[in-house]
Amino acid sequence: MKILILGAKGMLGSALAEEFKNGNDVLAWGREELDIADPEAMASAITSDIDMIVNAAAITDIDAAEGNADEVMKVNSRPAAALADICNVLGMTYVHFSSEHVFPGRDNRGYDERGALEPLSVYGSSKAQAEKFAADNDRTYVIRTSRLFGDPGASAHAQPGLVQQIKEQAATQGSLNAVHDEVAAPTYVKDLAKAVRALIDGKKPYGVYHIVNNGYATWYQFAVKVVELAKLNAAVTAVARREMPVVAPRPRYGMLVNTKLPPLRGWEEALTEYLR
Numbered sequence: 001m002k003i004l005i006l007g008a009k010g011m012l013g014s015a016l017a018e019e020f021k022n023g024n025d026v027l028a029w030g031r032e033e034l035d036i037a038d039p040e041a042m043a044s045a046i047t048s049d050i051d052m053i054v055n056a057a058a059i060t061d062i063d064a065a066e067g068n069a070d071e072v073m074k075v076n077s078r079p080a081a082a083l084a085d086i087c088n089v090l091g092m093t094y095v096h097f098s099s100e101h102v103f104p105g106r107d108n109r110g111y112d113e114r115g116a117l118e119p120l121s122v123y124g125s126s127k128a129q130a131e132k133f134a135a136d137n138d139r140t141y142v143i144r145t146s147r148l149f150g151d152p153g154a155s156a157h158a159q160p161g162l163v164q165q166i167k168e169q170a171a172t173q174g175s176l177n178a179v180h181d182e183v184a185a186p187t188y189v190k191d192l193a194k195a196v197r198a199l200i201d202g203k204k205p206y207g208v209y210h211i212v213n214n215g216y217a218t219w220y221q222f223a224v225k226v227v228e229l230a231k232l233n234a235a236v237t238a239v240a241r242r243e244m245p246v247v248a249p250r251p252r253y254g255m256l257v258n259t260k261l262p263p264l265r266g267w268e269e270a271l272t273e274y275l276r
Helices: 011-020 039-045 069-076 078-090 122-134 162-173 189-201 219-229 267-275
Strands: 002-006 025-029 052-055 093-099 140-145 175-179 207-210 235-239
Touching (some): 002 011, 011 025, 011 052, 039 078, 052 078, 069 078, 069 122, 078 093, 078 122, 093 122, 162 219, 162 267, 175 219, 219 235
Parallel strands (some): 002 025
């Protein structure tokens, strides 16, 4: 299979390229190879011999997105429409990634794949709109996931990973604050990539899937576990989100409930392996 991975120099794209390279012809493109905000460039660059497009490109800075809606939509939303159209015309499979931020996070039972989209932020709105655009192609997988951790991407635009941020602050300052009133599933990017490949190789029906590591945690619980496993001498203090200097609203209960696929291993086991 010939697979085009967009955003291949970010954390998720890199993991996907590594996972799919065995047994497939993989094109791993970053921004230098293709600007996904340019529909004409995409239509020109994507050729009919490609079997599947995997779009892992996105602006993920949730707070910065609040004051930059047009740019965020240009990267997170509109390309999904162009890619769905290209896949429709050329008969390709399209794989699109979304987030728990498409939900309002008011339901403490979490949200399954059929949950009604009601984003709270510009970032969440961009991902919700992209899901609707992506679904215009009949051969689309929309994969919602949350709180990815793993090796940072090689892109100059890639943000430091969650674990790297926690470790750096713990090591340099000896303490850190972490939010105790927002819950979601930390997800190891390598586990996600393996699950996506199993989904594709297993020829599962097209549609929406939730892929996260098993179990849920607050940011505080996650930070405590990172500090413990990394054997850092640092104090972690639990704080409410309202006490943090943030701009964008977040879902309080961002748990993605998986009803379609075998569960992944627990996030603590995955984090232990990663930090090993």
